Amino acid sequence: MIKITKFGGSSLANAQQFAKVKHIIESDPARRFVVVSAVGRANKHDNKVTDLLYLCQAHMQYHVDCSPVFDMIKERYIQIRNDLHLNYPIERELASLWNQMKTSISVDELVSRGEYLTARLMAEYLGYAFVDAKDVIRFRYDGSIDYDFCEKSLQRIARNNQPFVMPGFYGSAPDGRIRVMTRGGSDITGSILAKCLHADLYENWTDVSGFLMADPRIVRNPQPIRTITYSELRELSYMGASVLHEEAIFPIRDTNIPINILNTNQPDNPGTIILNELSEDAEDDSVITGIAGKKDFTVVAIYKNHMSDEIGIVRKALSVFERYRVSIEHVPSGIDSFSVVVATRDVKDIIYDIVNDIRREIHPDHIKVSDEIALISTVGRNMSSRPGISGRLFAALGNNDINIRMIAQGSDEINIIVGVENKDFEKTIAVIYDGFIQKEETK
Known part of the structure; x- marks a missing residue:
């Protein structure tokens, strides 16, 4: 070996x-x-x-x-x-x-x-x-x-x-x-x-000793993550679980060589095992693998009637951000609107130039800029097979008076991202953890 x-x-x-x-x-x-x-x-x-x-x-x-x-x-x-x-x-x-x-x-x-x-x-x-x-x-x-x-x-x-x-x-x-x-x-x-x-x-x-299900500065004594897939790790790492x-x-990744995250100061702790794919006997019943997030994003929401009938409108808007060398985080969309989510630090000095260029190139009916937005990603390989997960998450946030400003979910259905105000960042993570992790433990 x-x-x-x-x-x-x-x-x-x-x-x-x-x-x-x-x-x-x-x-x-x-x-x-x-x-x-x-x-x-x-x-x-x-x-x-x-x-x-x-x-x-x-x-x-x-x-x-x-x-x-x-x-x-x-x-x-x-x-x-x-x-x-x-x-x-x-x-x-x-x-x-x-x-x-x-x-x-x-x-x-x-x-x-x-x-x-x-x-x-x-x-x-x-x-x-x-x-x-x-x-x-x-x-x-x-x-x-x-x-x-x-x-x-x-x-x-x-x-x-x-x-x-x-x-x-x-x-x-x-x-x-x-x-x-x-x-x-x-x-x-x-x-x-x-x-x-x-x-x-x-x-x-x-x-x-490996990854925890949430930031211990926000959630008291969060559960350790014993096994995690590469895809889940990427999602959590990107959102701050570093x-x-x-x-x-x-x-x-393609060889499926396991990575074991271990603690030099606690060598007997099993830590976290990372794999490309988990075998059937390694699967567990946990709905959520982990929760992570970052603050300080800006959302540029673009509205235009009959937008779905106009070819290339999203590309034109994104090309403006590309011209200013701004990396795009997410692009959630509706029938007559879409939003562009970017890190605030990347646009704080040029946001009005970007908005003016978008107005000139696609002639939207309305543009709304919102800053001080935090993104929280709830990640789990078992979410796609459990109906009602999104509903449970949104209901938990609503019941705790947390206003959801943005929702995004990947096609692989291993994560749900919500945008909330910076001031609700810690509260949102704590509510999600309580709703999915602690309640699962008490069943």
């Missing part, structure tokens, strides 16, 4: 966390291939190493001395090395990096050094080989992953039958230059490794 284990920055914040990681890995011989993030925050007053490296880059860009920031990075790594009684010459690596920073270094290479140095220390601590991600993770020029190259490179290394540690978050372009992924990209690295080595399981170790990088599912 092959398990890919990826550890996030909070799992690597200091020597004590390194020791927890070593105990987890040594407790299971299947954990032979390890991906690490950069050293993370040990407490709320601490700093992530990657944040400090980006801060160094900002100082350098404006010709400001960044040596105090760089000294903080040095202290973190030297402290961990010394506390673990390792021999790795971290001072030499840091001195070389500092010299590069004074001459010429790309942003991508600079910020990738957090993962690189963490992996170097972890490899020695575990007694594993070190594999540099730049040698095995290859990007194409269009930014996509060259999986053929990755698989051949990783399979060749794995044939040596030696466990290894690899830094996450970066790879290399075809010309050999280091290229990083988006923040949190180490999750993607672990997924690529699982795909290329045909792993049986991808374990993603972090500081929480435990795993949402792009991490794509490399292994």
Whole structure:
């Protein structure tokens, strides 16, 4: 059995966390291939190493001395090395990096050094080989992953039958230059490794025990989600439930390799298992998998009589938003109206220009702009087979004096999205949870 284990920055914040990681890995011989993030925050007053490296880059860009920031990075790594009684010459690596920073270094290479140095220390601590991600993770020029190259490179290394540690978050372009992924990209690295080595399981170790059915800051002691599909995960992650990088599912989605979200600080907790499809014996009777949402959207509602008889009217309106490079969240529609939902931050300075362009191009009877709108997504794979779910949800909100400003439901029927005013955001999530989760528990 092959398990890919990826550890996030909070799992690597200091020597004590390194020791927890070593105990987890040594407790299971299947954990032979390890991906690490950069050293993370040990407490709320601490700093992530990657944040400090980006801060160094900002100082350098404006010709400001960044040596105090760089000294903080040095202290973190030297402290961990010394506390673990390792021999790795971290001072030499840091001195070389500092010299590069004074001459010429790309942003991508600079910020990738957090993962690189963490992996170097972890490899020695575990007694594993070190594999540099730049040698095995290859990007194409269009930014996509060259999986053929990755698989051949990783399979060749794995044939040596030696466990290894690899830094996450970066790879290399075809010309050999280091290229990083988006923040949190180490999750993607672990997924690529699982795909290329045909792993049986991808374990993603972090500081929480998987996903919860709702935000614990809103709902007291929400139930954990034990199993979830990739589709459900995408819906919840997009709406703010961010435990795993949402792009991490794509490399292994078609292979149905399970992802297990686990807690380094509570290793006996089963966490959350993510699969493309659940087997029949894994199905449960829960109607709702989870509830998540985000605030601060703007809804542009467009009304025009006999709109359904006019070809291309929606396309013309959406092209205006495209012209202003505004991403569309949802487009709920009626017979003589449709709405365009966008993030308020994307349109706050240009909304009147957009409205004027829409008026000029499609000549609507009326346009109404509403802001301070929150979107809440209720997600569940079993909703489509249960009649009356929408009715129950809307009735629960109505009974609690919550005004629904917008409704949207995907064709796959795994989620229902409601738009409410920002002020009702927390109340809406609590009402939905109470109506579907707590009542199901008491039956």
